[in-house]
Amino acid sequence: xxxRYWIALVLALILGxxxxxxxxGEDEPTDTTAAGGTDTTAAAEPTETLKIGAMVSLSTPQGLEMQKWLTMFAKIKNEAxxxxxxxxxxxxxxxxxxxxxxxxxxxxxxYEKAILQDxxxxxxxxxxxxxxxxxxxxEPNQVLWMGxxxxxxxxxPEFKYTIRAQCLSxxxxxxxxxxxxxxxxxxxxxxxxxTDTLQAQVGxxxxxxxxxxxxxKELEPIxxxxxxxxxxxxxxxxxxxxxxxxxxxxxxNSDHLVNIIRALKDVGYDKFIYPGNIDPRxxxxxxxxxxxxxxxxWTGMYYDPRGIxxxxxxxxxxxxxxxxxxxxxQEGIYWIGPWxxxxxxxxATQSTDVDTITSxxxxxxxxxxxxxxxxxxxxxxxxxxxxxIDSAPGxxxxxxxxxxxxxxxxxxxxxxxxxxxxxxxxxEPFQAYWDEYGKPTFPDEESLFDFTDL
Amino acid sequence: MIGGIYALIASGFTLIxxxxxxxxxxxxxxxxxxxxxxIAAVTNLGLPYPVAILVALLATAxxxxxxxxxxxxxxxxxxxxxxxxxxxxxxxxxxxxxMLSFGSREAVLPPVVSGTISVGGVTIPNGKLVVIxxxxxxxxxxxxxxxxxxxxxxxxxxxxxxxxxLQGINPKRVFWVTMAVxxxxxxxxxxxxxxxxxxxxxMGSTIFIKAxxxxxxxxxxxxxxxxxAAFVVGIAESFAFHFFGHLGLLVIFVLVAIxxxxxxxxxxxxPLPVPGE
Numbered sequence: 001x002x003x004r005y006w007i008a009l010v011l012a013l014i015l016g017x018x019x020x021x022x023x024x025g026e027d028e029p030t031d032t033t034a035a036g037g038t039d040t041t042a043a044a045e046p047t048e049t050l051k052i053g054a055m056v057s058l059s060t061p062q063g064l065e066m067q068k069w070l071t072m073f074a075k076i077k078n079e080a081x082x083x084x085x086x087x088x089x090x091x092x093x094x095x096x097x098x099x100x101x102x103x104x105x106x107x108x109x110x111y112e113k114a115i116l117q118d119x120x121x122x123x124x125x126x127x128x129x130x131x132x133x134x135x136x137x138x139e140p141n142q143v144l145w146m147g148x149x150x151x152x153x154x155x156x157p158e159f160k161y162t163i164r165a166q167c168l169s170x171x172x173x174x175x176x177x178x179x180x181x182x183x184x185x186x187x188x189x190x191x192x193x194x195t196d197t198l199q200a201q202v203g204x205x206x207x208x209x210x211x212x213x214x215x216x217k218e219l220e221p222i223x224x225x226x227x228x229x230x231x232x233x234x235x236x237x238x239x240x241x242x243x244x245x246x247x248x249x250x251x252x253n254s255d256h257l258v259n260i261i262r263a264l265k266d267v268g269y270d271k272f273i274y275p276g277n278i279d280p281r282x283x284x285x286x287x288x289x290x291x292x293x294x295x296x297x298w299t300g301m302y303y304d305p306r307g308i309x310x311x312x313x314x315x316x317x318x319x320x321x322x323x324x325x326x327x328x329x330q331e332g333i334y335w336i337g338p339w340x341x342x343x344x345x346x347x348a349t350q351s352t353d354v355d356t357i358t359s360x361x362x363x364x365x366x367x368x369x370x371x372x373x374x375x376x377x378x379x380x381x382x383x384x385x386x387x388x389i390d391s392a393p394g395x396x397x398x399x400x401x402x403x404x405x406x407x408x409x410x411x412x413x414x415x416x417x418x419x420x421x422x423x424x425x426x427x428e429p430f431q432a433y434w435d436e437y438g439k440p441t442f443p444d445e446e447s448l449f450d451f452t453d454l
Numbered sequence: 455m456i457g458g459i460y461a462l463i464a465s466g467f468t469l470i471x472x473x474x475x476x477x478x479x480x481x482x483x484x485x486x487x488x489x490x491x492x493i494a495a496v497t498n499l500g501l502p503y504p505v506a507i508l509v510a511l512l513a514t515a516x517x518x519x520x521x522x523x524x525x526x527x528x529x530x531x532x533x534x535x536x537x538x539x540x541x542x543x544x545x546x547x548x549x550x551x552x553m554l555s556f557g558s559r560e561a562v563l564p565p566v567v568s569g570t571i572s573v574g575g576v577t578i579p580n581g582k583l584v585v586i587x588x589x590x591x592x593x594x595x596x597x598x599x600x601x602x603x604x605x606x607x608x609x610x611x612x613x614x615x616x617x618x619x620l621q622g623i624n625p626k627r628v629f630w631v632t633m634a635v636x637x638x639x640x641x642x643x644x645x646x647x648x649x650x651x652x653x654x655x656x657m658g659s660t661i662f663i664k665a666x667x668x669x670x671x672x673x674x675x676x677x678x679x680x681x682x683a684a685f686v687v688g689i690a691e692s693f694a695f696h697f698f699g700h701l702g703l704l705v706i707f708v709l710v711a712i713x714x715x716x717x718x719x720x721x722x723x724x725p726l727p728v729p730g731e
Contacts, residue, residue, distance in 0.1 A: 227661075
């Protein structure tokens with residue numbers, strides 16, 4: 001190889017690394033550890049270190065955003081001189097591992113590295129981590145797992161260290177609130193459009209049940225492969241069914257969402273669309289494609305708490321996020337809920353012992369406020385789990401007025417929990433549970449659904 | 455519309471595979487980059503959309519040439535599989551860098567033309583007709599390009615690079631031009647769809663599998679085969695979804711498997727070369 005080629009190659013490498021560093025530099029105030037972990041700690045005085053792990057895909061918007069928030073939480077603790085637990089100051093070391101996207105092999109490797117090599121005792125926050133694989137490593141190693149899942153894989157009465165937060169088991173109150181809104185607007189029939197993943201199938205089946213509870217006739221869902229590029233066939237199929245409402249509840253890829261809505265407009269569909277959880281910038285992109293009139297009056301789930309959230313601690317965290325990273329982004333805030341539960345458990349028990357923290361979480365009689373609303377843990381008597389292990393998160397609604405997202409109101413934990421129980425036909429086991437252990441108490445918020453509606 | 459996009463990506467892929475014998479796994483990423491470059495050219499630089507297409511073409515062609523000079527020309531000596539793995543690595547770096555640079559959000563361009571036309575009861579958005587027209591123009595340009603001296607040299611090198619060298623054809627020149635053209639075609643495809651489809655960092659990976667399918671159906675190394683197969687696959691995909699829903703892709707793969715069983719070289723091509731030969 002001649003000298004000039006070597007020079008060119010070196011220059012290209014420097015250029016490439018420079019671009020990469022600039023790109024990373026905007027959002028990533030982190031150091032990278034070996035084998036996939038990203039480790040963030042500020043300089044701190046404490047001698048003890050509390051290592052917490054999170055398992056996310058760093059190739060997804062949610063995972064990248066979770067990484068920002070979680071590492072920021074650690075930074076805040078460390079800036080305050082560490083986390084005072086039982087009279088000892090701990091430096092918080094929040095290590096975010098890349099677990100791939102629903103990839104069992106990658107997830108297993110990441111979990112093995114975290115638990116067997118790095119000695120992590122708490123996994124707090126997950127995204128696309130294959131929970132069925134996770135529990136095969138966390139449970140035998142007595143590691144607390146607080147992750148996202150709504151499959152049966154993590155609902156096992158024998159699991160001692162598994163807490164499903166944030167989970168969507170009790171999230172149908174949000175669906176119900178939205179569906180009620182469209183029923184009041186005159187919608188009678190609805191079709192769910194979504195990717196053909198297993199999680200989406202489970203979620204959509206429950207979503208449809210809430211729709212029926214709200215008074216909608218749910219038509220057969222239309223699912224599409226995740227690698228779909230052209231949504232004209234999907235839109236054509238929707239048009240042939242001609243429902244009053246199209247529900248895009250779990251379409252998590254924002255480009256898919258924009259493309260589906262554009263395709264629906266292209267085929268002449270002009271009734272209601274429920275766009276799921278979107279943010280103002282996504283709405284702006286949708287409007288760029290389909291026009292302002294097309295989206296007027298839409299309502300949907302809203303992760304952005306600004307305008308509704310009143311908790312000064314949460315508002316302070318949002319301010320800090322904006323100082324750290326600039327523009328507020330909502331993709332991660334729902335899924336970082338476990339941190340607030342974990343923080344509450346550690347503060348309440350003043351312990352770092354996994355069994356003590358887990359015991360506290362499994363007998364929680366109250367919820368905690370999170371950036372995305374109030375979150376509470378509940379038991380699952382329908383599958384024989386009497387401990388509080390499954391979360392019902394609060395939520396927010398927006399309405400599109402003159403092309404702008406206007407915060408509408410909260411969806412309460414009470415609605416989330418009770419509507420879910422009713423929609424999924426679980427009233428009987430929960431009634432028996434409440435008879436024995438007492439009914440849960442909820443924050444004093446205005447709800448659409450009550451115990452009398454069950 | 456999607457058939458036209460498949461045609462451009464598959465043509466670029468099959469051109470590189472046929473001439474340089476490089477299985478370019480990064481091909482889809484050039485499509486993604488083309489879309490983002492076009493969007494940036496319009497929204498950030500204020501350029502007219504047709505100019506943005508040219509910018510996307512030049513940028514991706516340039517990057518293709520850089521990929522050749524910086525990496526491919528050295529790794530081809532190590533064999534087919536090593537080169538293929540290098541393109542996998544390059545594609546991964548580009549995809550992750552795009553995610554970090556452009557963000558994980560979608561990006562859109564306002565529609566270039568609005569309105570629809572109705573043909574036989576079927577409503578077709580004018581924006582998609584523009585994409586189809588653009589793809590046809592690019593394919594026609596490619597057709598004439600292949601008749602030029604450098605184009606003929608590329609075809610000769612694809613046929614037999616040793617004999618081509620004996621005829622005075624400079625293989626290095628042919629190869630880097632091939633990389634530039636092959637990658638530029640993907641860039642144009644990305645720029646063409648930008649006003650009708652939202653762009654995202656993952657769009658390159660998802661379309662690449664379909665482009666491979668098109669190459670298999672059309673025949674490796676055959677650009678006319680790729681063109682024919684692109685529209686066959688695009689139309690079959692729409693019908694398969696309508697009748698079989700989310701199992702439509704599975705049906706297409708079964709049909710392709712049957713086709714390959716009876717015609718290993720696809721509709722108009724030759725069977726895949728044995729790696730390394």
